[in-house]
Amino acid sequence: MSERRVLLIEDEPNIIEAIRFILSRDGWRVDTHSDGETALDTVRRKSPDLVILDVMLPNRSGYDILNDLRADEATRSLPVLMLTARGQKKDRDLAERLGVNRFMTKPFSNGEILATVRELVG
């Protein structure tokens, strides 16, 4: 069985480190990217099994990135887990309209994120 790969697009270094640690221990290969503008290129280059996408990123919003992922045939069905500090209904509705697979609001627990990642790529 080939190694499962997650691309974590997040700009908070300590959150990156914690998520990377948790998923690595679970057998995932974790690549990270911190800039919104170049995130799509990285997704295409890395071809991950799952993208964990923060909403508030430098230079480009996670929503815009998600929109482009869904518009591209190659990434249309790529599982995307969105992380955000804004958990209002309208934020969740927007993410769902754009085609997110799961929407998780901060603060989340390690167990929650691990279970969700396993479920989405299970």
Place this chain on the structure above:
Amino acid sequence: MAETLHAGTRIRDRRNARGLRQAELARICEISPSYLNLIEHNRRRIGGALLLRIASALETDPAALSEGAESTLTSALDAAASAHGAIATERDRIEEMATRFPGWARLIAAQHGEAQRLEQVVERLDDRLTHDPFLSASMHNVLTSVTAIRSASGILASGETLEPEWQARFHRNIYEDSQRLADATETLVGYLDSDAATGERGSLPQEDLEHWLASRNWRISELEGRGGDHDRILARATELQTPAARDLARRFLTRYEADARQLPEARLREALQDGAKPGRIATALDIPLPVVFRRLATLEPGAFASTRPFGLVGCDASGTLIFRKPIPGFEPPRYGGACPLWPLFRALQQPMVLFDETLTIGGRDRLSFDVQALAEVHYPAGYSEPAALTSWMLIRDSARGDSAREAIPAGITCRVCAETNCPTRREPSVFAEISSTAL
């Protein structure tokens, strides 16, 4: 229909209150008791001459029987019942409720009104959380720090054996994030406290700045006649609770100092003694007119020949008010857009052209204000970068009788403007809403 049916119940109540028997009232009104009985039980419509006769017999105003507050009250009760559709109410007896128990009915209507008001407050606060950039960024910082701490501490507390290097790394992360959390929380609490202290609902950085300037009579005496230490001035500005407000204040001080250098107070006073107007001062001293506007707005009433103070508003190219110094009767809006009839906005379409007009503001007791507006173009990042446009409007209440020109009727903002036929109105006035919804 509702009002005429409603009238029957009111007739019965008033008749009983006066101790009149049904047959007696029927006799006075020259109708049969059975017909009056049908009316009183809202099974026959009533109007015209018969309504006048019954009202006369009951010594009351016909309008009190056929229309008035109660019909509004039933509407309010109906709205309250609709808002709680899951609760079975006797909707077919609303009129009876309003007439027989007017006090209780008013209480229900008032509570429904209050609930609606509170819902609107919640909506506004929700909107503020979304659109207030400072609050939104602060909450984001808090939640991000909490998430990082929760993740790192979860790893450390998992019981799993960690290499010393990882342990140290997560301990360091927790320390860093707890510091960041403390800073973010402190800033947020200060921001919210300043709201609570002022009793105001949405204190934004610009409001903090204006509150501070108002407490100083819009004047920074430390920067008059000499350069001053901005940090020292700001250190004493307890009104400026947030970094955003302090940043705005710092920029304000920089502009204030530059203005004071170009037009020192002594020269300004001298020019005013000669009765010069802003345009003439700017021309004579060869300085930009907006500088004169801003300098005049720093003068305290009584500090010069006239006691009439100057108000000042500024806006950027989007029309957003970036500076608001009010004077009595002319208080620029804190929320929402200002009156589009102000020459402040027309000046944006013709930069460097002076608009010199008289506006009348208000409802019945209209006040007149002489205003001068001028928009200036500047290149804050150099000529190769986009230009910035700022418009300024100096405001002064009109001296009685000295304004021969025709005044332009205007307002402050649509929400509180009573002008009924304004072609530029953006939204209804609360006055119209109050008059249509008052119980």
